[in-house]
Amino acid sequence: MTTFLLVIIYLAFISLGLPDSLLGAAWPVMQLDLEAPLETAGILFMTISGGTIISSLLSGKLLKRFGTGKVAFVSVLMTAGALLGFNFAPSVVWLIVCAIPLGLGAGAVDAGLNDYVATNYKAHHMSWLHSFWGVGATLGPIIMAQFILEDNSWRNGYFVISCLQFALVIILLFTLPLWSKVKKPALNEETGYSKDVINDEEAKDVKPLQIKGVNLALVSFLFYCGVEAIIVLWGSSFLVNVKGLSAATAAGCVSFYYAGITIGRFITGFITFKTTNRTLIRVGQIIALTGAVILILPLPSIFSLAGFIIVGLGLAPIFPCMLHETPTRFGKKHSQTIMGYQMAIAYSGTTFMPPLLGFIASFSTIGILPICIVIFVAIMLISSEKLNSLMKKKDLLKSRDTSSSVM
Template sequence: MATILLVIIYLAFISLGLPDSVLGAAWPVMQADLGAALETAGLLFMTIAGGTIISSLVSGKILKRFGTGKVSFFSTLMTAAALLGFYFAPSVYWLFLCAIPLGLGAGAIDAGLNDYVAAHYKAHHMSWLHSFWGVGATIGPIIMAQYIAGGNSWSKGYFAISGIQFVLAIILLLTLPLWNKGKNNNKALSEEAEESEERLDHAENVKPLQIKGVKLALISFLFYCSAEATMGLWGSSFLVSVKDLPAAAAAQWVSFYFAGITIGRFITGFITFKVNNRTLIRLGQILALTGAILLFLPFSSAFALAGFILIGLGLAPIFPCMLHETPARFGKKHSQTIMGYQMAVAYTGSTFMPPVLGFIASHSTIGIFPIYIVLLAAAMFLSSEKLNRLLNKKEIKSSADAASHTN
């Protein structure tokens, strides 16, 4: 049962990635058809992100009341309906209306599935799942491109992706009983999560944000997603303007960055059998910081390419490993709520921090891009290391307390 459920979760992660990259791929055609301004795509993206942030923040309470299976089904159904709304959209205003449920559904699925996997499966599954999100994010634009190139409208592409989402919603509906069985029967919960559950104070009046280390974890997520999104949004502009690369070559180099993340997460899944999450997070951050420094140095464009690839490979293990550490760091009791907070802060970083660079660059130069990435990577590393020191002190204190009680 647990294996079947895991396959369904993998499919859900592919489905989760499908719509994320479609808007950008379809926008050049959508803009002309709808007579919209160029910046409308950014406003649509922020509307979707706003819904995702809100649903992530409240996901803890919703998941506790209805369970991960039911929330995943309803949220997938909501995103499928929203994508179908894009197909029927007669105007830009309709797109904004549909963007709201699209964001709300995505945030609830993301937080719910991440918490479920973190609590019930080993670390390698979390890395592979986020690699499968990359598969979905890659397939989405391919589907859209096929419909546009074949002479069909962008709306047909949204119709096809909506159909895939509806199929997944039906699968989730039919397999709802598996979620409880999987929760009861799965034996893969990591020992460190169980131990941390005993260590932490679970008094009823303790709120998730009052747990030591939670705020540092949120800061780490903020800077991680800020760095990841900023690389994707402004990397090509930096290569064209500063490194004098042709636009096509710059786009290809940015694709190497995303490939580094996707492939890196797949490889990380195997490495987790031998290396723990904290070590992988630290090594990934050091590798990403090294790549960012390569961008900063005034060397040839080959070093810039190496920097892009190193940053992608470095970022690869950080996000899934930090998510998987949530129950171990803060206990299972609050993990659903904290996971929602983490996803909300992550989306906040990816939504607002890249435009900050754009604003600064518009008043100076895109040449500040490497400095910005170095600062984000360094801030992520420092906040993560401070969290590790805090957790180590808690573990030492808990061990000492346990020893004194034994004596």
């Protein structure tokens, strides 16, 4: 039963990744068909992101009241309906209307499934889960490109993705009873304590944001997603304008970066059997920092490709491992709410960091990209190490309390 539900969660994360890269792939054709200005894609993107941030912030209350299974069911139903609305949308206004439930559905299911896996499954499952998201994010543009090539119809691409989402809705509907049966206490890999009692804040009436270390975790998520999104949006521009590569070659380099993240997360799943989340986060940040430094150095263009791949491989374990650490760091009682805050901050980094870099680059040069990556990763590393130090102190105090009670 546990394995079967995990397969359902993996399928849900593939479906979560499918729509994420559709708009960018379809927009050149959508723009002509709807006679819309180029910047309309930005409005749609911001609308989807805004809905995702809002639902992520509210996800803690929703999950506690209705449970992960029901929230996942309704959220996927919303995204499926929204994608179907894209298929039939007669104008840009309808696209904006449909973008609202698309964002709201994505944020709630993302936070819910991440918390469920972090609480009930081991670290390797979290890494593989986000690897499956990469599968969905890769398949989305491929499906859309196929329909555009065949009959120049972006609508059919959205329709097929919507049908896949509705199929998942049916599966989630019939598996609703499983979600409450699989729950079990998970152990902290480093201390051995149950996540149900790992933090003293559990027994106190403490608000999630008042728990020590939460602000450090949020900073890490903000700058992680800032780095990831900046490379996706501005990586090609940097390679073309600074490194002198062709547009096609630059696009290939960025795709290798994404491949590095996806493959890296799959490999990380196996590495988690031998080491801890905290170690993987630290090593990943150091590797990402190394890749960014390579991009800064005046080396031949082949090193730029290597730099992007190294950054991608370095980023691979960070996000899933930080998510999986949430119940361990802050306690199971508040993990759903804090997970929602983390996802909201993550989406904020994805939404606002790239435009901020673009604004700064407009007054200077896109050559600042690797410098910004180095600064962002360094801030993330410092925040993470401070949080690790705080957690070690908590673990030590817990260990002393346990020893005292035994004596």
